[in-house]
Amino acid sequence: MWTDADRRYLKARLDNIERMIVKMTAAVLIEEDLQMAKIQDVVDKVNAQTTVIEGVTSLLDSLAQQVKDAGTDPAKLQEVVDNIQANTDKLANAVARDTAANDEIHADGM
Numbered sequence: 001m002w003t004d005a006d007r008r009y010l011k012a013r014l015d016n017i018e019r020m021i022v023k024m025t026a027a028v029l030i031e032e033d034l035q036m037a038k039i040q041d042v043v044d045k046v047n048a049q050t051t052v053i054e055g056v057t058s059l060l061d062s063l064a065q066q067v068k069d070a071g072t073d074p075a076k077l078q079e080v081v082d083n084i085q086a087n088t089d090k091l092a093n094a095v096a097r098d099t100a101a102n103d104e105i106h107a108d109g110m
Helices: 002-069 074-107
Strands: none
Touching: 002 074
């Protein structure tokens, strides 16, 4: 037979267990949110990288076609060389800009 004291003791213990479960559930949900944000960040970076790779691939294909189209004509070949230099400058500037931006992000502790 359960006494009132036994019932109060069991209720207090169950209340403590319930509070612990609520706290643990909250901690798991917070961790889940953090992990999902990290996963989304990786997905976003992979997508951005894929876009860059596709752009560079398209650029290289275009340059290859320009070289073929220029044949042995010195003026056309010079135009291709000029295009290559212009594209090289654009890529170098983009890399420098993105590197500086990433340095700023990492300097902030992220």
